[in-house]
Amino acid sequence: MATLPRLAAGSLALLLAATPLHAAELRIGLAAAPTSLDPHYHNNGVNNSQARHVFDSLTHQDANQQITPGLAESWRLVDDDTWEFKLRQGVTFHDGSPFTAEDVAFSLERAPRVPGSPSSFGTYTKQIKSWTIIDPHTIQLHTNGPAPLLAIDLSSVAIVSRKHGESATTADYQAVRAAIGTGPYRLVEHRPSDRMVYERNPSYWGGAEPWERVTFRIVTLGPARVAALLAGDVDMINEVPSTDMARLRGQDSVRLWSGSxxxxxxxxxxxxxxxxxxxxxxxxxxxxxxxxxxxxxxxxxxxxxxxxxxxxxxxxxxxxxxxxxxxxxxxxxxxxxxxxxxxxxxxxxxxxxxxxxxxxxxxxxxxxxxxxxxxxxxxxxxxxxxxxxxxxxxxxxxxxxxxxxxxxxxxxxxxxxxxxxxxxxxxxxxxxxxxxxxxxxxxxxxxxxxxxxxxxxxxxxxxxxxxxxxxxxxxxxxxxxxxxxxxxxxxxxxVSTWATRPGLVYTPQTNQATLATATRLAP
Incomplete structure (x- = not known):
């Protein structure tokens, strides 16, 4: 079993650089369906993992939950109650419209106020009392007193398009039409409790992903996920049942990737x-x-x-x-x-x-x-x-x-x-x-x-x-x-374990996210 609980950022960069630029469809068997594809509706791990394929946040978390730049290139504390974020220039949404500070302001307004949310993203925005847009690529966030964790908190808040989101409901995101982000993939199909299908965003600011198409199939029963992998119906599964671990370790057709x-x-x-x-x-x-x-x-x-x-x-x-x-x-x-x-x-x-x-x-x-x-x-x-x-x-x-x-x-x-x-x-x-x-x-x-x-x-x-x-x-x-x-x-x-076919490498995430962006062809 390959165990990668804490992969160094430098090692990850070398690994990703060694992979081919283009690959065919990646098929993933997922243990649980998201309750919604509205990135602000329900703050839970499965939903957030899916959202990361379509939407970006101001700051990102790496595999070990360390903060790195996202849609914000840099940030600084202006005074005790003000953070300034410098936004990337030249970033576009999937429809080609430009990303600006207006989209950040709209997202921060929307995230804590989605009707019917069973677990609100307001937990990450609670210290923000107002904001000032300095220019299209600079925004200052004013907080209720010092907010030392703000850059960390904002890694959990998806930035959505004001253009597409102002009149959109959670149902619109579920139905794909409002799911317009700046992320590495575009959502092209959603069958609730069955599958999500994504296509590569060739204009992604972070560089185009190797997978042209990614399909997440919902396979809730552990034995059924394992059977789908062994039969070649999927290329990868998450939440490998602990009862199957010993059997799978002896299979040449399977590789296991575990991490705390x-x-x-x-x-x-x-x-x-x-x-x-x-x-x-x-x-x-x-x-x-x-x-x-x-x-x-x-x-x-x-x-x-x-x-x-x-x-x-x-x-x-x-x-x-x-x-x-x-x-x-x-x-x-x-x-x-x-x-x-x-x-x-x-x-x-x-x-x-x-x-x-x-x-x-x-x-x-x-x-x-x-x-x-x-x-x-x-x-x-x-x-x-x-x-x-x-x-x-x-x-x-x-x-x-x-x-x-x-x-x-x-x-x-x-x-x-x-x-x-x-x-x-x-x-x-x-x-x-x-x-x-x-x-x-x-x-x-x-x-x-x-x-x-x-x-x-x-x-x-x-x-x-x-x-x-x-x-x-x-x-x-x-x-x-x-x-x-x-x-x-x-x-x-x-301790989470993912299983893949032999030609794939998966980087375990400490937050358990199952991501196409962490899956690569073996060098």
Missing amino acids: TNRMTFLSLDVQHDVPIPGNASDNEGNPLPRNPMQDLRVRQALSLAIDRGVIVDRVNEGQAVRANQLVPEGFFGYNPAIQPETPDPERARRLLAEAGYPNGFRIVLHTSNDRIVNAARTVQAVAQMWGRIGVRTAIETMPHTVYSGRTARFELSHMLHSWGAGTGEAAGSFVGIVHTRGGAYGGSNRGRYSNPQVDAAIRQALVTVDEARRRAILQDIMVTVMDSRAILPLVFW
């Missing part, structure tokens, strides 16, 4: 409601509980102590995961080395339940998506067994992600298995997305409704702290508080 990622599988617990959401918890006879047990820290501690994360790594994920003891992996900015992994202790867990008034436990329902999170069904089954051993009888309900995301957004569920990736490469993004009290541009994916005013204030302080050492200390302190609360229970970080 920032994607975390975690449990989110409802700590907001005084009484459990109907249908989510009951006593052992099936009667509604008079109070929500998840509001008691001892109960949450017991649930965490009952989980053997080593088993989830080794048995559930066949070793294709890394144990998680906080919200970002080691090496990310804000990771706190003082937080030690929790040792499973079912006996102590039972004592804590008894102290909390549940000596005989209770019943709950654990929900998850069945087509988005790697090994989700096996993970919730393992967790249910572990919780059952301490008296918390756990029923499992799974559903398609399109249904699941809607129900979690409407706060219909109490105990959930989710996944999250630190899209900005540091802990602040995770805190803003899943820890901060939900409201406005904050807490957009905080499904368990965790809320701590002191933590909220510390997150906002970190976002305006320019001094890196001070910001790191703030983030590490927040991590301790959040982990001590046990409202969010990290389980594992994913």
